[in-house]
Amino acid sequence: MRRFLIMIITLSLFATSCKEDAYTYGIVDTDILPVNAVKSKQKTDKQYVSILYANLFQKALSSNRLVELERVIESLGDKRLARELIISSFMNDPAVILPSDPEMRDDIDQFVIDTYKRFYVRPPTEIEKEFFRDYINNDPNVTVEQVYFAFAISDEYMFY
């Protein structure tokens, strides 16, 4: 009986012991999204070639050429192949405006920032900067043309 009473007293002590105060700091929960998350709208073929041309030539594409480029993309079932053909044709045009390779290697960080802004309209994240810094430093043959080409065929460039 005595043991039973001690057990009840002990349990009641636990039951009535202090509770931790709940603190509220007035902070609203927020989902953390990647920097490119706002790009959810797919570019049309027309938008893609217009923007690509502006990025590479720093001027607007004529309406006749725009229609022709759109038709070229439509005429091939593999759209990525079509885009690669168009990009490589642009790269073969003497009017294309690219930084020189020595300029790129003189200040790789700035080149990466400029390239992200030029193609993705956003600054690079630290990991993106680090990837390209390492990639360009580790391969002396990588050219501006190749970097631009990679951006122009990437998935993010298909969205805005």
Added chain:
Amino acid sequence: MKRRKFIKTSAIAASAGIGMPYFMSSKTAFARSAAPMVDHVVLVLFAGGVRQQESVLQRYLADSQGETNIDGNILYNLFSGGAPSQKIVYGTDINGGVQGGQPIPKILSQSLESQGTTFAEVAYSQGGTGHFSGLNTLLTGNYNFVQGLKERPVNPTIFEYLRKYRSIPASKVWFVGNGIGNSVPLLNYSTHELFGADFGGNFLAPNITFGNPGENNIKNAKAYHPEEELGPIYEMQFFLDNVFQFNAGTLNGVSNTDDEKHDIKEFIKTTFIKKDSGTIAFPPVNDNGDLSTMGYACEVMKWFEPTLTVINMNSIDSCHSSFTSYLRNLHRCDHGVGHIWNYIQTQIPAMSGNTMVLIIPEHGRNLDPNPIIDGNNFKAFDHDSDPNSRRIFSMMAGPGIDANLVKGSESNPIGDASDALLTVADALGIKNEVISEGLIDGAAQSFFDQI
């Protein structure tokens, strides 16, 4: 059931279930593959709306213009039969003479009718007789009543069945279109969730790719070295795509491997060079879009030796406003088909003797004319689903196909437009798989099963 038999049966069933490929539905997994009849199939969509009267029935002007005595065969590479002897307007122009007065010489020494089997009266039994509906039916084996215009087919195309069930790479399956109008570029794969772009065929509209748009915009494309130059590009692109949260997958259309893409780029580059040097395999007469499409189709076949090549034509549709133009274009389509068959047999050793050709219009044309009269005072014809526009023919030739056999007649139609897909599937050994998917017209049959 005895215990031992039960255990044996259960064990077989369980092992079959485990071994079932993950992508196949249970229906398909149990379908038994048949050996292909041929290594290559060329499906010619003799499209644009062809009347039986001017094609298989060889009535020339007799059943359209009230010239009851002026009949004859203007498709003499396809059909056996004498050409018209009067009022010749379908050929090439003669200097100082009648326009179209010189018939194009025959290419094949024996007509395809005499080399193979003809289904003289085939039904386009359901749906409206529109070009997209007709082409869609031929390529999916289904009239697709819920299909919207300007949308990809809702049911799988023959390209997808073939690539899925025979694991054929995209560069071995080609759809060569006469242009990019009428939603033709959408027909190389469907939106079906179990098929789609991953199994699509390569589409090419050569008159655009190699015409002015291509000349001005991709002819000058750089040829990058696949490893030294493209390798780093793809590595950087891989990183960029991994960072991005969306996959542009379907934006890219048909998925060729990097090696295939390189091969296609080489083909395009070489074709531009051949065009400049005047060595594209165009038919002897090459004066309309369908004929140049067929010339480029020959180049595609020679380069890639595809398992399946589908070639689409459409110039015949000029019949809406000009019967003369319709006759000229019919005659040219026949010339083009004769050229392709001859080219395969004489210039593509890998396809010679082991290729089947299947020719079929997508639908017919009306019995009665519209009010439009052309320069020869001929009446034009539309296609608005009247009974005559539901009448088409089909023919096939190649190894193992009965020669000089004609099945069906006006009073005894045999075959349906929805049979084309199953016929190609039959020839390439995937008929059972296609049927098991249950996505084609319930009444569709292979033409081989109707002989």
